[in-house]
Amino acid sequence: MPELPEAETIVRGLRASLPGRTVRELRVLRADVLADGPEAFRKAVTGRCFGAVERRGKNVVLLLDEDRRIVVNLGMTGSLLPDPPEEGSEAPTHPAVIFALDEGRLVYDDVRRFGRLEVMGAEAFRAWSAGLGPEPLADEFTTGALGEALGASRSAVRDRLLDQARVAGVGNIYANEALFRARIHPGRPCRSLSTDEVRRLHASLRAVLRSALDAGGTTIRDYRNADGQAGSFGPRLLAYGRDGGPCPRCQDSIRRAVFTSRSAFFCPHCQPEASDEAPPGTA
DNA sequence: CATACGTCCTGCCAGC
DNA sequence: TGCTGGCAGGACGTAT
Secondary structure, eight states, rough: OOOOOHHHHHHHHHHHTTTTTTEEEEEEHHHHHGGOOHHHHHHTTTBBBBBEEEETTTTTEEEEEEEEEEEEEETTEEEEEEEETTBBBOOSSSSEEEEEESSEEEEEEEESSSOEEEEOOHHHHHHHHHHHHOTTTSSOHHHHHHHHHHOOOBBBHHHHHHTTTTTTSSOOOHHHHHHHTTTTOSSGGGGGGGGGHHHHHHHHHHHHHHHHTTTTTOOSOOOOSSSSBSEEEEOOOOOOTTTBBBBTTOOBBBBBEEEEEEEEOOOTTTSSOOSSSTTTTOO
């Protein structure tokens, strides 16, 4: 489940080796990860040279010459691994696409193949990026920007945080963690949040993303998944995956609830379902 | 428009 | 012990 911190960790790893490398040959082992099919992809990337490596939300963006980009949506278990592997990097277990470079290789590895690779020209990329919400770690992402993203929706705040068109880069893990830290129940309707709750959520979301990034991301299970470098943030998750365990704040039991077909983790004591804050609009 | 749900895919693990 | 069924979930497509 690569989210923003995991995608950014992959990006930083690739920056050491990828820029300046040329794609000599493409080996497609799993065509279904290529959004526009293997032939179009091969044609679009073969002979081209990699430039900067960037990130947008949970997506890794590999710049190519002539203002083209490979946008990599990592899905649940995707990763981009340099071969030979860098220090501390996992070896590929389920290679789907192999870029043979003028020096070494770049492997797109994906166990479940929910990930997708797509080549975009400048205009297509602009349009795609414009469809995503703001970057939560950018300076422009103020409390007001989060408030706007949540809006007056009746949707659960956890679900809204997962909507990439509202905020880019947040997945189920960090949504739950941010809500725990902000002491907001994940099922609360967005419109019920007070100004102070939005402020707390803004601060906790940015804090948890930064901390996870500093730790190189989260590796939930050690089965060959996700991030190239096994992240060390897992043990520092306070609520996610800890149902039945003690709340680190009040020692009540963390609970798991499923809504919109996804698990939510929360402390029923610290994150009451009904707000005890001032009603919306009065704060 | 918003919301809900099925679909993709494989590995893991609880339960028999 | 070995098998099986359920579960995990990001994003998209279709339905309401």
